[in-house]
Amino acid sequence: MEAKRLAIIAAHGSMDAAYPPLILATAAAAMDMEVAIFFTFFGLEILKKGKADKLQVAPIANPAMPQPVPGISVPNIIGVLPGMTAVATGMMNGWMSKANVAKLSELLEMAVEMNVRLIACQMTMDVMGIKKDELIDSIEIGGAATFLEYASKDAISLSF
Amino acid sequence: MSEKFDQELDCSGLACPMPILKTKKAVDGLNSGEVLKMTATDPGSLPDVQAWTAKTGHELVSHAQDGDKFIFYIKKK
Numbered sequence: 288m289e290a291k292r293l294a295i296i297a298a299h300g301s302m303d304a305a306y307p308p309l310i311l312a313t314a315a316a317a318m319d320m321e322v323a324i325f326f327t328f329f330g331l332e333i334l335k336k337g338k339a340d341k342l343q344v345a346p347i348a349n350p351a352m353p354q355p356v357p358g359i360s361v362p363n364i365i366g367v368l369p370g371m372t373a374v375a376t377g378m379m380n381g382w383m384s385k386a387n388v389a390k391l392s393e394l395l396e397m398a399v400e401m402n403v404r405l406i407a408c409q410m411t412m413d414v415m416g417i418k419k420d421e422l423i424d425s426i427e428i429g430g431a432a433t434f435l436e437y438a439s440k441d442a443i444s445l446s447f
Numbered sequence: 448m449s450e451k452f453d454q455e456l457d458c459s460g461l462a463c464p465m466p467i468l469k470t471k472k473a474v475d476g477l478n479s480g481e482v483l484k485m486t487a488t489d490p491g492s493l494p495d496v497q498a499w500t501a502k503t504g505h506e507l508v509s510h511a512q513d514g515d516k517f518i519f520y521i522k523k524k
Contacts, residue, residue: 314463314468318471318502319503
């Protein structure tokens with residue numbers, strides 16, 4: 288039997304963590320699947336108004352981060368220096384735009400346009416003091432049961 | 448290779464998943480049996496268009512490569 292739904296959990300708020308859920312959600316919607324993304328903990332950052340294109344990449348504890356200059360190894364501990372997160376984010380943004388990858392805000396708009404359900408986790412909104420009006424319109428607020436009820440019906444489920 | 452087509456879509460320069468998203472939008476606007484010619488430069492577009500047509504039921508009538516361009520003819524189901 289073919290799955291007709293994609294149920295995604297987005298729990299992280301760094302730029303590199305925000306791409307996979309939005310790419311897979313929009314691609315699945317284009318494949319005529321129903322899609323929901325449950326945004327919880329730092330994943331809620333993706334839904335904050337005006338925030339999607341400002342998410343950052345953490346250079347520290349990220350040994351897979353490509354080196355700024357090929358062949359010259361920069362120790363990962365350099366990432367603790369002030370300003371290194373901005374440097375890593377700037378570098379990554381440069382690579383992404385050179386490769387013509389869509390911005391996160393564009394993917395989010397596409398997701399809304401393609402009727403992807405964007406579910407913000409009520410409990411973590413309370414924990415982190417996030418108000419509904421800080422988040423983009425066209426989201427809904429729900430809890431674990433909201434997501435599980437959706438995912439329990441012929442869904443592929445992915446967590447990021 | 449030339450095929451007849453009813454609409455043309457240029458996705459040159461776009462990266463995954465945009466060619467598929469734009470193709471979906473364009474095919475939605477066609478009538479059943481009409482053909483979309485889509486051009487992409489993303490090498491991943493070949494397996495992706497094949498997978499997309501397999502999943503959605505639209506027909507990949509033919510595809511070809513011309514230099515760095517991938518050309519697809521997709522018939523709406």
